Amino acid sequence: MAHGLEHKLFFLEHLPELEALLDWGCADGTLLAEVRKQRPEILLLGHDTDERMVDQAVAKFDGLEWNKKATIWEDAPSALEALRFTAEWAYRGRKVPFSEPARQYGGTGILFSSVLHEMYTHGTSAQMRQHWKDVAATGVDYIVIRDMFWGPQGDYLLSEYPTPYCQFIKWIAKGTHSAQLTEFNASLPCGESTMEARIATEYLLKYPFVENWERELEEIYFALPDLRPVLAPLGYEPVYWNHHCPDFIQERIKKDTSIDIPFNTHLSAIFRRK
Ligand SMILES: C[S@@+](CC[C@H](N)C(=O)[O-])C[C@H]1O[C@@H](n2cnc3c(N)ncnc32)[C@H](O)[C@@H]1O
Secondary structure, eight states, X not given: OOHHHHHHTGGGGGOTTOOEEEEETOTTSHHHHHHHHHOTTSEEEEEOSOHHHHHHHHHHTTTOOOOOOOOOTTTSSOHHHHHHHTSOOOGGGOOOOTHXXXXXXXXXXXXXXXXXXXXXXXXXXXXXXXXXXXXXXXXXXXXXXXXXXXXXXXXXXXXXXXXXXXXXXXHHHTTTXXXXXXXXXXXXXXXXXXXXXXXXXXXXXXXXXOTTHHHHHHOOTTOOOOOHHHHGGGTEEEEEEEEEOXXXXXXXXXXXXXXXXXXXXXXXXXXXXX
């Protein structure tokens, strides 16, 4: 299994009782396919706003039912409501609205893997508040989050981190990625003349994705806020919280740039309904 995939499935070992899982932003179904391999008993549901992705997921899960009407953020009263009725499919031929497994089974979860930063990049804060209300209203037992996260590390100017970030500057100065970096800088909000450690780290995460570069530039990687105060009033508490920089990312950055990344870049978290 690819490192990234293994990393994304961290929650499986913590949730042995999981019986139904909705993968929100399931893309081409790669994660769901791996969950099915490892835990065939789990009822799986997928949802994605990109219909082409949903088509690919359907192809992976041959013979399963899937209503292809993808949810469009602005048009849906809420994405979850639309999901319940239109964009759901179920493993083992069972077609169960998500609200039902939430009532019938003990272990239901919604996985948000690498999708929340996109939602926070493109959505408004009112939409995101509503989103979490809708998620909580399903009564789902677990909310699983895996995304990039800067969190409470503070914003430091790059110059405050001469080691190892001075190596970063040298690496850029070599010119290998200078054009890409110029575009990256241009994509930042006006006035970012001095690079912050957070922004530099975002670039270190971003530069390999040259193929989708334009789309990557539109995304704010560290858009995820601290969800603990957001989810607590909705009745969810963190039972697993791991803010770290994944090994495979550290290794890639070290290999390309000689930089030992000194910051946490990712969050793996599980919230449980109180
Ligand atoms: C970076 S991919 C992550 C795919 C997969 N979850 C993973 O971790 O490998 C993000 C996916 O989320 C989808 N997406 C973006 N915004 C969404 C939203 N508001 N609701 C559902 N899916 C969304 C995108 O279409 C894309 O397929």
